[in-house]
Amino acid sequence: MMNRSFLSLICSFLKGVNQKIIKFNNQIIIKSDPGCINCSTPIFMKRIYLVLLCTLVFNFSHSQKAKKDYAEAFKLAEVWLEAQKDFENLPGITAAVIDDQELLWSGAFGLANMEENLKAQVSTICSICSISKLFTAVAVMKLYDEGKLRLDDRVDDILPAYKLRQKYSGSGPITIRSLLTHSSGLPREAAYPYWTGPDFPFPSKEEIDSKLGDQETLYPASTYFQYSNLGLTLLGEIVEEISGVPYDEYVKKNILEPLELSDTRPEMPKELYGEKLAIGYSSVTRAGEREKVKFFNANGITPAAGFTSNVEDLGKFASWQLRLRDTTETEILKPSTLKYMQNVHWTDPDWTRTWGLGFAVYKGPDGGTWVGHGGSCPGYRSALQIDLKNKRAFSVMINASGTNPSKYINGINGIMSKVESSKENESVETEKDLSEYAGYFSAQPWWSEAYVSPWGSKLVLLSLPSDNPQEDLTFYKHIEGDTFRRIRDDQELGETLVFERDESGQIIRFKSHGNYSEKINP
Template sequence: MIRILIVAVTALAVLLPAPASAQETGKTGSLEEALAVVEIWLDAQKDYERLPGLSASIVHDQKLIWSGAVGVAEIEGARPAETNTLYSICSISKLFTSVAIMQLRDQGKLSLSDPISEHLGFFDLKQKYEDSTPITVESLLTHSGGLPREADFPYWSGPEFEFPTKEQVIEHLSEQETLYSSQTRYQYSNLGLSLLGYIVEEASDQPYDEYIREHILNPLGMNDTYPEMPSHHVGGQLAVGYGNVTRNGERNPARFFEPEGIAPAAGFASTVEDLAKFAQWQFRLRGNREELLHGYTLAEMQRVHFATPGSTTMRGLGFSLSSRNGDTFVGHGGSCPGFRSQFSMQNEDKIGVAVAVNATVNAGKYLNGIYDLVKDPLLAEVKKAEEGKAEEEGRPEGGAEAAETKAEPEKPPVDFTKYLGTYTGGLGGDETVVVPWAGGIGTMGLPSDNPSVRPLEHVEGDTFRRPGREERPGSEVIFDTDADGRVIRMRTPLNYRNKVHPEGG
């Protein structure tokens, strides 16, 4: 079940106006329709992939467009997942540590070019390469310092997942050595970001968690975000994490873990609604403006500082950068025992998406699917609102009468709602769901890692057609009805799929 907090997707009217043309049947549905499709898709993926629970949010600039959840926060007891459910966000924690470092940089308490030994007198990890440049603050932010991926402990080993304390991490530094010369190769490092958290403590003269709350979380109103796993919310607001699907088709619960000395790299817990606030802050921090950070500093963090030749790996200062289908994204993912999360911002159009799952899955595909379904309808709605505002501002007095034109006669309404629902019986046993789309209807296949809606153009009666290409018309889609006029199946045109709920429920 989806729970909507911000945008309520209203029930569809029984009669929808017939589209005036094939073009109006549309490539792009409305935002309301797209959000409804997001819900249908997430609910289906939850069932097909045996996800315990998933929560997600969508932001456009300063508006929380939508937030919702499917499934449960805990299988035993069926505690539902909500939009305020707490999840481990693991490596998304690195963004908060990076913001703290840049705050202290702007205050003159450190420099990106500082060797980390200037701030951490205990740093005695062996430098294997005599000609290496210093391991600097910036090299840790970009994962190019040449450090090992982890501290010298097996904390990613289950079922215990026992993390070292800060003191243990420091004590074992002398037993580790660099993997590469500094600033020559990319090597993701939880050890490096943990050390940056220790630098936050040294430079600010505050405990790490206290600094993060005082200087980042509290000012942004992120009251459901914690720099450590909140043990006091176990059995309540905090979800239970689950592993991969086993051979018997189940997911086993992961043991509650506390990241201890690795907390600056992987210790945070948060909600998708708090992550939405984090995105909103970044969208409004543009240009010569200051709020926690200067806008120029955030821009500095979100541009490429290190890239591996021949690969798509690009790192900002703490941020991961990527591109897909012509859009550029900044953000980070998280992967901890029983939890996966993804936080991404497309800065040009100010669209942010956050996804958190209490299972070992690829959270990025859910984030990409949500973004792909919503982007075009959202931007179309924004453009329409801007054009309407401009038209209203430019209209002279009495413009309503002056602009009066003869109304086109309305076409008779078509009852599209009888076609809506789920149809099964395909070659692989998958589903086709018929949804409202662009004033008419469209189809979407389930399950799908790349969800999209294919519009159907109404021809006549119960006959529709898929959009064609160039001179070639699309194939017909015909809905068969029983003696009472109820839709019982769809066919194209010989093969068919049966409607699961003939009543349209």
């Protein structure tokens, strides 16, 4: 695939010589302008040939870069997710991995509706709760790009209903910027108990506004990070006030529809509940059960917590961000605006929390910058995380509370990080079929089980369950017959792993450190 920066350079050159450029799927189609009087001259044609030659050279060199085959990694990730779903008693879990503009992998495990035994699909939608804040932030910044608001505009200058009392006389102003960075000092919530079950009484916009005068700030503005659903709710009201369009309508017309996010909505669609919209379930009770959570809609809190989506739509949303960061063309936002949003704009005094404009911004496992957001609503957990350096994104949704979707993103990314490039494996013998060793083996009573899988020319063993699968992988090199040896961290060989067969030649167990683990069918 042609690099978009290089593509833009070519397009700029051709536009300068009166050529019409059509870009489709990162390819260029050149059409002569009928009004161009120089388009058939020898000098012009030489320029065209030079550009095309550069393009071919670039694409050839780009294709020679070492590539990685993640098929075995995703197979292992599927085994891990299926196991974790069972061990943690999760109803269902869906996940997707995006590589820039490509969906690398997606998977669904468990049930969207336990009462009807309805399986989860990658198209299953869930409440994404606070990931809604990213759409609100984009809406605000679109108005910023259009010159309709400034980040340092005061909230009380924009919203007539804003009557919240400033408790600290020496405080600076509460601005759009401080709402986006959760540094405004506002209370976390509006003055209603909408996180309280079983009914979750989310208030309307009018009800929220009517009680703003009963609330006061927790801190002086721009002093501490204080996560605030109320703050993002007020940003949704600012979008309405400045655009003159209802919040839901503005987001649909200006963000969801242009990005073709057909399964993303600023609501919980009642008509899809229990079918395409997964039913949400509670945290695990002492009895080891999860209870069905009552249906809700976030109403006036929608800009902070009311959206629904699925993992592939969130993947498209991430691809748009990666695409926009790598171009000079406006697509909903200016590229510079999105980059600005994804810079650090707030650092807490203890240096443990950093935030952008709407986005969480933090250091990833490889030291690069990651951005994203998580979501936690009654019966649903979700996360979208984007690795800016490697142009990769992960989305995970779980239709249950009391679990951590970021753990699954870290696990999938960790498993993928173990894959070597194809060039690193070119000289390795891979004649032996290792697939016959794949399967589950009992680790009782010390642990639950282990899964053995081919990994290129090696075998890999993963202990289950595992909160950190990348740390619980053990690799083995084939020696001869059914004998393997562990590959140490320093690449020296350690103890043996010997598989044994029954009379029909089927693998039935392995022997390690003089002890056996029987093959099982969980």
